[in-house]
Amino acid sequence: MSTSSLILFNKPYGVQSQFRDDSNNAHSTLAPYFTDKSLRVAGRLDATSEGLLILTNDGRVNKAITHPPKANAGHKQGKTYLVQVEGSPTSKQLSELQKGVMLKDGKTLPAEVKHVAEDELPMSLWQRDPPIRERKSVPDSWLMLTIYEGKNRQVRRMTAHVGLPCLRLIRWSVAGFELGHLAVGEFVRIHLNSERCQQLGIRD
Template identity: 50%
Template sequence: MSKLILLNKPYGVLCQFTDPDGRPTLADFISESGVYAAGRLDFDSEGLLLLTADGRLQHRIAHPSNKLPKVYWAQVEGEITDDALLQLRLGVTLKDGETAPAEARRIPAPAIWRRQPPIRQRKSIPTSWIELTITEGRNRQVRRMTAAVGFPTLRLVRRAIGDWSLEGLAPGESRCEQVKMPAIPQAPGKPRSRKPSANRRKRPRNAAPGAGRDSRTRKPRR
């Protein structure tokens, strides 16, 4: 069993334990030593962050090849349209290539904590909330995706990673869980060929059974 820490990272906290500029870091909320974040969450984003000292578990959670779904709540500028949601579902083109298809839907404003400081909001422009589920882990991906379809993200909260969620955690709070780590499957490869034994003689491909044996060792038929 491996120990996993679930933290609700507040806005304006770095996903590291030290900072030469004195900004808030994970050390302000996590006292346990030897743990590292399994994946990152931007300085200006909030929500679920997973930490562990188990390198194999960290890899299983964070590596993009494992396609662990990550669920985000994004407050975007403007009333999100059906066409924009469809584009998000199909994949959008970013500078580093096309994104994989995502799950995207419009949601009511979630009943969560107020952000400190509050978002910059213009009275003349409404905002809306969407839930976006992705399996990739590109830098600032959700923000770039919503901007690409014409709806910049104003606030971003990561709600869940795989089966883990921030439910019951206030900003800055954490809890520990024991996780059974499944074996990481090996990459498929070519089966190893068996070399014939040095003292085993090869039989010609079309030879009859028993051909090539020393006739002196064969028993006569009765």
């Protein structure tokens, strides 16, 4: 099997997951960070979300990461998010997220979720610019939430549905690849061996 590679990028807040600005809004693009015109985004991340963005010039890798399980030989590629929410989650709210919630475009698949303290997060947080809104009368909490699908703005809609508005959203991992200690705006290139390609469902 030929060697494939991908790029792990810590996308800053306010950066669109595209190279060309065709929306005429205030958000910047990926163009200042990459000169390789062959790269494509494997799984978009909203401009107002932060964290792990994967780019690759290998169509097989892109498909393995972005397509639903049925289109990818049954390989479920989970995405884990660190979600700062307004309020303190109850066991009922966590259970609803785990079982799946009914959104306008259908019920979400069962998710993995746990309530964690900020010092239990798998990474050190950076200061976001602009900072999140704070309400002294309302506490905020962190969740680690793993989903196995990609509905539009899914995590934000899921937490809002159970009464936990999202304040900050950071993607920590995609298909087993983690953000690690990448600083905001930094990236690293990962070379995939045959075993890792097989785990992703990629075949020659």
